[in-house]
Amino acid sequence: MLDLKRYHLKYTVVAIGIATAFFVTPLAAAPFAYISNQLGDSVSVIDTAQGRVVDTLAVSGKPAGVAVSPDGGKVYISTPEAKGFAVLDANKREVIAKVSGLDGALGIATGSDGKRIYVADWFKKTVSVIDASSLKIIKTIVVGESPSGLIVSPDNRWLYVANRLSNSVSKIDLTQLTVKSTVPVGTHPFGLTLDGRGERLYVANVQSDDVTVLETARMKSIATVKVNMLPYAATLALNDSRLLVTNQDDGSVSVIDTETLKEIGLIDVGDKPEGIGTLPDDRHVYVANWFDSTVSVIDARIMKVIDTIKTGEGSRAFGQFISK
Numbered sequence: 169m170l171d172l173k174r175y176h177l178k179y180t181v182v183a184i185g186i187a188t189a190f191f192v193t194p195l196a197a198a199p200f201a202y203i204s205n206q207l208g209d210s211v212s213v214i215d216t217a218q219g220r221v222v223d224t225l226a227v228s229g230k231p232a233g234v235a236v237s238p239d240g241g242k243v244y245i246s247t248p249e250a251k252g253f254a255v256l257d258a259n260k261r262e263v264i265a266k267v268s269g270l271d272g273a274l275g276i277a278t279g280s281d282g283k284r285i286y287v288a289d290w291f292k293k294t295v296s297v298i299d300a301s302s303l304k305i306i307k308t309i310v311v312g313e314s315p316s317g318l319i320v321s322p323d324n325r326w327l328y329v330a331n332r333l334s335n336s337v338s339k340i341d342l343t344q345l346t347v348k349s350t351v352p353v354g355t356h357p358f359g360l361t362l363d364g365r366g367e368r369l370y371v372a373n374v375q376s377d378d379v380t381v382l383e384t385a386r387m388k389s390i391a392t393v394k395v396n397m398l399p400y401a402a403t404l405a406l407n408d409s410r411l412l413v414t415n416q417d418d419g420s421v422s423v424i425d426t427e428t429l430k431e432i433g434l435i436d437v438g439d440k441p442e443g444i445g446t447l448p449d450d451r452h453v454y455v456a457n458w459f460d461s462t463v464s465v466i467d468a469r470i471m472k473v474i475d476t477i478k479t480g481e482g483s484r485a486f487g488q489f490i491s492k
């Protein structure tokens with residue numbers, strides 16, 4: 169047994185150093201953002217503390233959708249041209265598996281328990297439920313035409329699906345793995361986001377230039393909020409008090425007050441903004457700009473772009489692309 173008194177003085181500095189490294193470093197570790205670069209067949213890894221790309225990973229198949237596992241260890245990337253998705257090991261920063269057989273893979277999501285992966289098949293009008301351990305399909309669920317955006321409720325009870333060409337949203341019971349209801353929204357819904365309690369669903373409608381606000385319990389529309397041209401995706405910030413929506417055709421992000429459900433700001437970002445996500449600090453927002461191959465960093469509190477990060481060609485980052 170080690171004599172602690174004997175070694176105390178000699179190893180005080182070393183012990184402090186080890187303790188500091190062990191206890192402080194993991195807590196200080198910054199979240200990463202994984203930006204799918206569809207035209208570049210790659211994924212840019214951004215260290216959000218440094219505000220720069222720290223790695224670029226080759227991912228073939230025109231990567232589009234992104235879903236980070238809740239523990240941050242895995243990143244799932246839909247690859248439409250490869251008819252499936254790739255699995256990245258976030259620590260090793262390499263592709264460790266590929267899943268095929270999903271002809272029109274686009275939207276991809278995972279729940280807070282990390283046990284399942286959900287993939288929308290644009291061509292087959294289905295959502296595949298996949299076991300995250302075995303990477304085997306558990307069930308295929310028929311939804312509307314051209315399913316795209318997916319999001320899981322905070323309690324892992326429900327999956328919401330934007331059916332673009334059906335102009336609807338489906339609510340899937342994840343216990344029964346069946347569609348509970350499908351309701352009409354605006355024209356060509358695409359990106360979805362939920363509030364922290366899972367009570368409100370915000371739907372970006374690309375062709376009607378608006379956002380449908382749904383009460384999830386009854387799947388009833390409580391408002392339609394006009395934004396700018398071709399809204400693509402949305403995210404919430406500042407304790408769900410602000411909704412930020414990317415407008416593809418005018419290079420902007422609309423800011424909506426979620427209490428009044430009125431637009432309170434319009435922020436110029438890069439050209440053709442698509443994916444959007446909020447950092448764990450609940451204040452800073454990342455916007456992937458398809459034509460500029462950049463990410464704009466917005467401070468949601470002051471509603472301004474505070475940084476621009478160069479990424480890869482055709483940045484989309486559609487889905488939940490920021491680790492917690």
